[in-house]
Amino acid sequence: MFRDRKDAACKLVQKLLRYRGTHPLILAIPRGAVPMAKIIAETLDGEMDVVLVRKLRAPGNPEFAIGSVDESGWTYLAEYAEQIAGGQQYIEAEKTAQLEILRQRRASYTPVHSALEPAGRTVIVVDDGLATGSTMIAALHALRARHPQKLVCAVPVSPPDTLARVSSYADEVICLLAPESFSAVGQFYQSFPQVSDEEVVQILAACRPNPSHQQSSEK
Numbered sequence: 001m002f003r004d005r006k007d008a009a010c011k012l013v014q015k016l017l018r019y020r021g022t023h024p025l026i027l028a029i030p031r032g033a034v035p036m037a038k039i040i041a042e043t044l045d046g047e048m049d050v051v052l053v054r055k056l057r058a059p060g061n062p063e064f065a066i067g068s069v070d071e072s073g074w075t076y077l078a079e080y081a082e083q084i085a086g087g088q089q090y091i092e093a094e095k096t097a098q099l100e101i102l103r104q105r106r107a108s109y110t111p112v113h114s115a116l117e118p119a120g121r122t123v124i125v126v127d128d129g130l131a132t133g134s135t136m137i138a139a140l141h142a143l144r145a146r147h148p149q150k151l152v153c154a155v156p157v158s159p160p161d162t163l164a165r166v167s168s169y170a171d172e173v174i175c176l177l178a179p180e181s182f183s184a185v186g187q188f189y190q191s192f193p194q195v196s197d198e199e200v201v202q203i204l205a206a207c208r209p210n211p212s213h214q215q216s217s218e219k
Helices: 005-013 034-043 081-085 088-112 134-144 160-167 197-206 211-218
Strands: 025-028 047-050 053-058 061-070 075-077 122-126 150-157 172-177
Touching (some): 005 034, 005 172, 025 034, 034 047, 034 122, 061 081, 061 088, 122 134
Parallel strands (some): 025 047, 025 122, 150 172
Antiparallel strands (some): 053 061
């Protein structure tokens, strides 16, 4: 059990200390992981940004993911997706709706924080927990195409079967809790409020690229 996302981030970063001094890029899956990524990036002397992906919601149950989509439109579908969705028509409509949200978020976030390039870097993708793992899979797939030196998935909690599913998309997976009995990420937090877009924008605006990494990249 974690008190809140700050507590989870402080515990999670202890498993990442070996990356301190390597200028890692910490990428949060918005919105819940953004405050966590800020803490982790500061502790590791790294930089933070967001990786924009969205889950595809099951009909009548928006908290349950049947898949996910990244900004390019690449889609991951769970094996049960079409059965639960009732057909491809719903999936395509849901994909279109989520891509529009991604476009809106990119437009909102980019003016305050230019996207950072993951190529050649240690990239640590953070979320506040995994349930089906769909959004993490989309994030890792999108980032792999941009050629990071190492791709790490770091989360406080996840069911074991989800960790197994996600592991093939990352070079390393770090998870603090992997309980067999799992119903939702929020059950493992004493306080688990939603993070607003306004809070995400404020955090990104406060983060600036690390000058020492920029200089080393230019050499």
